Amino acid sequence: MTAERYNPRESEAKWQAVWEARKTFQTSNEDPRPKYYVLEMFPYPSGRIHMGHVRNYAMGDVVARYKRARGFNVLHPMGWDAFGMPAENAAMQNKSHPARWTYTNIDTMRGQLKSMGLSLDWSREVATCDPSYYRHQQKMFLDFLSAGLVDRKKSKVNWDPVDHTVLANEQVIDGRGWRSGAIVEQRELTQWFLKISKYSQELLDGLDTLDRWPEKVRLMQRNWIGKSEGLLVRFEVAAATAPAGLTELEIFTTRPDTLFGAKFMAIAPDHPMAAAVAAGNPELKAFIEECRRGGTSVVALETAEKMGFNTGVRVQHPFDPDWLLPVYVANFILMEYGTGAIFGCPAHDQRDLDFVNKYGLGNTPVVCPAEVHPANFKITDVAYDGDGRMINSRFLDGMSVPEAKEEVSRRLESSVWGDRPRARRQVNFKLRDWGISRQRYWGCPIPVIHCDACGVVPVPEKDLPVQLPDDVTFDQPGNALERHPSWKFVKCPSCSHDARRETDTMDTFVDSSWYFARFTDPWNKDTPTTRSAVDHWLPVDQYIGGIEHAILHLLYSRFFTRAMRITGHCEVSEPFRGLFTQGMVVHETYRAQDGAWLTPNEVKFSSDAAGRRAFSLATSAEVQIGPSEKMSKSKRNTVDPDDIIGTFGADTARWFMLSDSPPERDVAWTEEGVQGSARYVQQLWRLVHDLAGVAAPIGTRPLSAMTAEATAIRKAAHTHLMHVQENIERLRFNTAIAEIRKFSNTLLSLLSNAEAAPDDASRAAYREAADILVCMFAPMMPHLAEECWAVLGYSSPVSESAWPVLDMSLTKNDMISLPIQINGKKRADLTIDADADDAAVQSATLKLEAVQKALEGKAVRKIIVVPKRIVNVVVA
RNA sequence: GCGGACGUGGCGGAAUUGGUAGACGCAAGGGACUUAAAAUCCCUCGGGACUCCCGUACGGGUUCGAUUCCCGUCGUCCGCACCA
Numbered sequence: 003m004t005a006e007r008y009n010p011r012e013s014e015a016k017w018q019a020v021w022e023a024r025k026t027f028q029t030s031n032e033d034p035r036p037k038y039y040v041l042e043m044f045p046y047p048s049g050r051i052h053m054g055h056v057r058n059y060a061m062g063d064v065v066a067r068y069k070r071a072r073g074f075n076v077l078h079p080m081g082w083d084a085f086g087m088p089a090e091n092a093a094m095q096n097k098s099h100p101a102r103w104t105y106t107n108i109d110t111m112r113g114q115l116k117s118m119g120l121s122l123d124w125s126r127e128v129a130t131c132d133p134s135y136y137r138h139q140q141k142m143f144l145d146f147l148s149a150g151l152v153d154r155k156k157s158k159v160n161w162d163p164v165d166h167t168v169l170a171n172e173q174v175i176d177g178r179g180w181r182s183g184a185i186v187e188q189r190e191l192t193q194w195f196l197k198i199s200k201y202s203q204e205l206l207d208g209l210d211t212l213d214r215w216p217e218k219v220r221l222m223q224r225n226w227i228g229k230s231e232g233l234l235v236r237f238e239v240a241a242a243t244a245p246a247g248l249t250e251l252e253i254f255t256t257r258p259d260t261l262f263g264a265k266f267m268a269i270a271p272d273h274p275m276a277a278a279v280a281a282g283n284p285e286l287k288a289f290i291e292e293c294r295r296g297g298t299s300v301v302a303l304e305t306a307e308k309m310g311f312n313t314g315v316r317v318q319h320p321f322d323p324d325w326l327l328p329v330y331v332a333n334f335i336l337m338e339y340g341t342g343a344i345f346g347c348p349a350h351d352q353r354d355l356d357f358v359n360k361y362g363l364g365n366t367p368v369v370c371p372a373e374v375h376p377a378n379f380k381i382t383d384v385a386y387d388g389d390g391r392m393i394n395s396r397f398l399d400g401m402s403v404p405e406a407k408e409e410v411s412r413r414l415e416s417s418v419w420g421d422r423p424r425a426r427r428q429v430n431f432k433l434r435d436w437g438i439s440r441q442r443y444w445g446c447p448i449p450v451i452h453c454d455a456c457g458v459v460p461v462p463e464k465d466l467p468v469q470l471p472d473d474v475t476f477d478q479p480g481n482a483l484e485r486h487p488s489w490k491f492v493k494c495p496s497c498s499h500d501a502r503r504e505t506d507t508m509d510t511f512v513d514s515s516w517y518f519a520r521f522t523d524p525w526n527k528d529t530p531t532t533r534s535a536v537d538h539w540l541p542v543d544q545y546i547g548g549i550e551h552a553i554l555h556l557l558y559s560r561f562f563t564r565a566m567r568i569t570g571h572c573e574v575s576e577p578f579r580g581l582f583t584q585g586m587v588v589h590e591t592y593r594a595q596d597g598a599w600l601t602p603n604e605v606k607f608s609s610d611a612a613g614r615r616a617f618s619l620a621t622s623a624e625v626q627i628g629p630s631e632k633m634s635k636s637k638r639n640t641v642d643p644d645d646i647i648g649t650f651g652a653d654t655a656r657w658f659m660l661s662d663s664p665p666e667r668d669v670a671w672t673e674e675g676v677q678g679s680a681r682y683v684q685q686l687w688r689l690v691h692d693l694a695g696v697a698a699p700i701g702t703r704p705l706s707a708m709t710a711e712a713t714a715i716r717k718a719a720h721t722h723l724m725h726v727q728e729n730i731e732r733l734r735f736n737t738a739i740a741e742i743r744k745f746s747n748t749l750l751s752l753l754s755n756a757e758a759a760p761d762d763a764s765r766a767a768y769r770e771a772a773d774i775l776v777c778m779f780a781p782m783m784p785h786l787a788e789e790c791w792a793v794l795g796y797s798s799p800v801s802e803s804a805w806p807v808l809d810m811s812l813t814k815n816d817m818i819s820l821p822i823q824i825n826g827k828k829r830a831d832l833t834i835d836a837d838a839d840d841a842a843v844q845s846a847t848l849k850l851e852a853v854q855k856a857l858e859g860k861a862v863r864k865i866i867v868v869p870k871r872i873v874n875v876v877v878a
Numbered sequence: 879g880c881g882g883a884c885g886u887g888g889c890g891g892a893a894u895u896g897g898u899a900g901a902c903g904c905a906a907g908g909g910a911c912u913u914a915a916a917a918u919c920c921c922u923c924g925g926g927a928c929u930c931c932c933g934u935a936c937g938g939g940u941u942c943g944a945u946u947c948c949c950g951u952c953g954u955c956c957g958c959a960c961c962a
Contacts, residue, residue: 007917221882222957230961255962268962308960334960344962352879353960432961552957609905613888661903662890670890674904682903684917728894737892740902747902754919821898826943828898866942872897876942 008687010651014785017799018119026801027121029077031523031535038074039539040066041518043547043555044081047107047129048088051114053587053633053659053671054548056643060656060782061584061665061735062546063120067781068730070121071805077539079521080115080122082108084131085445086510093444093476100444101472104131114643118652119784121801126524130513131444135520137467138530139512140449144460145569146196147450153195154458157437161189166480167441168193188294194448194506195435198561202227202431204575205560214580216666219552226553228432232256233411234341235425237267237317240326244315245278250420251317251329254340254430258414259406260347262395263368265358267317268310268332270342276331279313286311286331293333308357309333320414320424321396332357340430352385359383368395369403436558438509443474443482445507453494453501462495468503481505514555515562518542518577529571536572541579549583556581582733585668587659589639591628592616599638600625602673603645630670641671653783654680660735660782682743683786686779689746690790692753693772698765700795705763711756712763718748719771720812726778727808735782742779749775774806822847823874824856832873840867847873 021027042062045055066078082104089100096103108129115122128135146152160169164182168191179186198205206227209220235258237251251267269276271293280287289311310330319325327345334353335342346354348365358365370376371390379393392398398406414425439448447468449461461468471489474482483489483505494501516530523535540563556578563577592600605616605625616625633640646655658679663669704716722745729738749771760768772794780787780800791800815836820843822830830852834843844865847853857877866874 218882218957225881225958228958228961232962253962257962332960334962336961339961341962346962351962353962356960430961549956610907614905664891667891672890672904675890678904681917688918725894736890737902740892743902819898823898823943826897826941831898864942866897868897868943871894872943874897874942 008684008786008789010653010683010785011648013789014117014119014652017785017788018116020788020799021119021121021801024799024802026799027078027123028125029075029123031538033075035073035075037077037539038069038544039077039518039542040069040544041077041079041521041542041546043545043551044083044514044517045111046083046086046088047104047111049107049110051111051643053641053643053646055115056118056646056655057587057659057669058546058548058584059115059118059120060659061582061733062544063118063122063656063784064660064730064735064781065544065546065733066121067784067801068805070801071777071780071803073804076121077521078120078122079126079524080120080124081126081128081517081521082111082130083510083514083517084108084129085507085513087442087444089444090442090476090482094479097476099472099474100476101131104129104444117644117647118656121784126521128517128520128524130446130510130517133467133469134527135517136446136513138520139446139508139516140461140466140468141463142516142530142566142569142571143508144449144463145571146565147460149565149569151197151200151565151568153197153435154192155195156190156192157195158188159191159193159437161187161191163187164479168437168439191439193437193439194508195437196512196561196565198436198558199431199433201561201564202229202433203429204564205433205557208560208576211576212578212581215578216581216583219549219556219581219583222552223557226433226557230256230430232340232428232430233258233407233414233425234428235261235320235345235414236419236422237320237327237345238323238419240316240318245275245313246281248275248278251275251315251343252341253343253345254428255345257347257350257407258410258425259392259395259398259401259403260350260368261319261321261345261410262398263347263349263366264319264327264345265348265354265363265365266346266361267327267329268335268344268346268354268357269313269329270335270337271331271333272337273331273335273342275315275329275343276313279315279331283313286313289331293331308353308360310357310361312361320417328363330357330361338434339432348385349381350385350387352387355381355383355385366394368393368398436509436511436561438512439506440509441481441484441505442507443470443476445510446513447483448504448506448508450504451492451494451501452504453497453499455499456494456496456501459494459496459501465495483507511554511558512562515559516566518545518559519563519566519572531566531571533572537574540572540574541577544580544582545578546582546584548586552583582665584665585663586632587671588630588668589633589641589671590630591637591639593626593628594618594621595623595625599636601638602641607673630668632668633671646676650676650680651683651785653786654683657682657739657782661739662736664736665733683783685750686746686775686783686786687790689750689753690772690776690793693749693768693775694793694795696753696760696765697769697772697794698762700769702766702769704766704770707763708767709761709763711752711760712767715749715752715764715767715771716809717812717815718745718752719767719774720809722748723774723778723806723808724810724813727805730781739782742775742782745775745778770806776800777803777806818870820870821872822850822853823872824853825877826874829853829856836870840869843867843873847875 040062042058066076070076084104089104092103093100162169162179162182162184164184169179206229209223232255235253239249271290280290310332313329315329316326348355348358349367350369365381367379367381369390370379370393371388376393389403392401392406415423417424449468451459453459471486474486490503490505492501492503519531519536522539523532526532559577564575566572567575592605604619606619608615616627618625658676662675722741725741726738776787776790787800817833818836820832821828822832830850832847834846860877863876863878
């Protein structure tokens with residue numbers, strides 16, 4: 003049978019319309035089949051989709067379509083993470099409104115996603131900037147508030163004085179605002195916080211249950227939560243040196259065993275004791291100012307030298323009232339961690355060692371490694387933080403580190419000074435509360451009202467949503483809500499006097515912390531979730547997205563889900579049962595002589611045995627081919643999904659995205675690779691026509707009387723079906739694709755090598771094989787599969803058909819071929835009955851000519867038979 | 879500095895988790911068809927002294943057998959970063 007070339011442009015549009023008309027991918031919450039929730043991280047509507055989206059959604063769609071075919075009721079929704087700064091920046095530039103920019107982008111991107119042929123339930127689409135979404139977020143905020151999960155407190159923030167907003171730490175680059183370039187100031191602002199740190203331990207423990215998450219992500223979250231167990235110790239201030247009213251200094255340490263190696267105390271510049279001393283000491287005051295200017299940006303911290311200022315205050319060693327330690331204000335002590343004060347043990351802490359070496363305070367080693375004699379153990383530039391026995395430590399001498407920790411803790415806990423013990427054990431976490439206040443317009447308003455008489459008053463539920471006003475201007479930086487003429491002026495809901503709305507909006511990470519729950523019933527107007535729906539669907543069975551969200555989004559969502567559970571909005575604690583983090587899409591870079599970057603469209607290539615060269619289309623000058631890097635506007639190495647889909651079709655783009663690299667690794671987008679995929683589309687198209695020409699009619703069962711050819715066809719079909727299934731289940735799309743290609747190669751050669759017209763047994767087998775082939779690639783190339791399915795005679799879509807039933811008996815062979823090794827080197831092959839026992843395999847091995855030859859004159863020491871794998875003959 | 883991952887042909891990668899290294903594809907070379915091009919089809923494709931030997935970054939080890947496990951070295955990438 004001859005076939006026209008497959009025309010993706012026509013077919014793709016046609017089948018997308020069919021799916022939409024038949025509501026093929028709409029999911030009912032009432033469907034009794036087992037549920038499967040597949041979710042890809044929803045996009046920010048920045049304007050157009052990029053190749054990273056194509057990869058992400060192609061993967062999710064394979065899983066969704068596969069699971070649907072396997073009989074699951076699949077939920078596969080899509081929405082928009084639609085609040086955020088870029089919309090305001092665009093509004094400022096274009097003198098328009100963020101909503102207009104956002105919704106225009108959403109329309110464009112929705113169209114692009116639809117052109118990919120994704121099996122999404124578009125009836126559940128949500129946009130976080132829509133009041134029908136954020137009203138529920140406000141409700142939950144109020145629920146969290148009354149459940150004690152929200153805090154309002156002063157905190158130090160990065161303040162951009164040009165953009166008039168708080169910046170996240172990630173948005174501060176070299177101490178400057180990432181957009182404005184202005185030097186970032188540290189400001190104390192009163193901010194709203196979600197009390198995530200209260201759940202540190204629970205979030206840590208929960209990681210152990212997430213066995214279908216990448217180990218890497220779990221480790222990153224573990225480190226981020228940063229649990230450490232230690233001791234809070236109260237040091238008595240020497241009365242003569244005590245600044246006003248301060249009689250003690252409390253520190254946190256994880257190394258109480260090293261207490262006898264202490265040389266100094268250090269406190270943070272913001273520590274109350276520093277302030278107390280500075281009050282009468284202008285020099286210290288200046289030093290503290292300098293530390294503050296140093297900033298908290300990563301770079302500032304990295305390059306900052308250890309600096310200290312001796313306050314003159316002295317404290318007593320807890321085990322020796324006559325041993326006085328000087329108290330320094332030091333720039334490397336953080337007020338936010340522990341108590342903002344430490345004791346310095348230079349011998350066993352690099353940071354402390356650097357400090358004493360600068361200020362000449364010396365060091366005393368107190369932990370001696372096993373292989374060194376204590377008398378010879380000296381510390382100069384490198385602190386020792388390993389194991390060993392205690393030395394120079396009075397009653398601790400000779401103990402191991404854990405023993406010494408325990409002994410110190412025990413003694414100080416039972417030693418009372420004042421009316422309290424000198425020390426208590428404490429667990430500390432690095433995880434800080436989540437500051438969600440943003441001084442921006444385009445975000446979810448925080449639903450509270452400030453009243454001079456009543457304080458902070460929650461907006462009554464009946465007044466939700468607190469909606470963003472439309473009449474705002476973006477002709478100046480800062481928060482448009484703040485300067486709106488009337489929006490913030492309201493009456494206090496409690497006393498009816500004049501009051502003011504909160505003008506801060508929520509961090510957009512709040513929006514994305516529960517969208518997966520909203521998808522389960524986005525139609526509910528009254529409450530954020532419908533318990534029957536959310537409890538049925540959650541957790542998400544397979545979540546797919548970029549590694550860049552390993553901490554923030556995924557940790558916030560895990561916390562938010564717990565908060566929703568506590569406030570009765572859902573049952574689960576962990577939102578994502580399975581997580582997969584896919585790699586980036588990278589592309590070669592092209593650079594002209596003058597240093598200008600060229601896009602892939604501006605370059606032509608020539609290649610021969612000597613290599614591959616690139617030339618500018620415009621000037622014909624040779625351009626340099628640079629390494630593959632993440633697609634970026636600055637390097638101009640981007641490829642537009644619309645162009646690819648327009649030229650090759652969505653199926654080709656999807657297939658190539660999935661075929662070339664393991665999904666967790668970066669994939670290099672290449673023109674040649676895409677063309678290879680496009681060739682394969684046509685190859686499959688021809689193959690299916692050829693198969694249709696020889697296949698028995700639909701519904702023909704494989705015959706019981708099998709010929710050799712029919713057996714070969716059926717075995718190939720079921721063996722490859724088994725492998726494709728396994729590989730899709732494990733998200734190994736690249737190897738699944740290799741199996742499909744192997745199968746189609748096998749069918750091609752069976753068809754072309756057939757000497758006579760196929761008999762009835764073969765025709766029945768070809769029918770089965772053709773059906774299996776199309777079902778196999780349908781998750782990756784759904785449009786082509788539909789068209790092929792029709793060629794095979796089916797009248798309803800393959801997207802609505804069940805996955806083929808695997809017959810395991812056909813994946814096993816009666817005869818197997820075993821490699822025969824002699825002393826670990828392969829020397830022969832043995833074809834033998836698959837269920838021959840070891841003895842039979844051994845004797846057959848020894849009869850082989852090649853083995854006989856290799857054995858000449860040598861004695862067989864032993865024969866190792868690994869059933870169905872390999873035979874190794876060990877000779878002397 | 880701390881933590882983690884990785885290192886296989888010209889390239890992307892595969893190898894059933896200790897059992898035939900290089901599946902599948904890309905690129906390249908040769909050939910067929912064609913007036914020609916495209917498309918399609920066939921052959922070759924880790925290296926060599928080619929019935930054999932070498933080869934999975936490098937050096938050791940365990941094992942009948944190591945890309946896989948262990949120790950060390952080198953390199954690349956990622957995360958965290960003065961967290962007491």
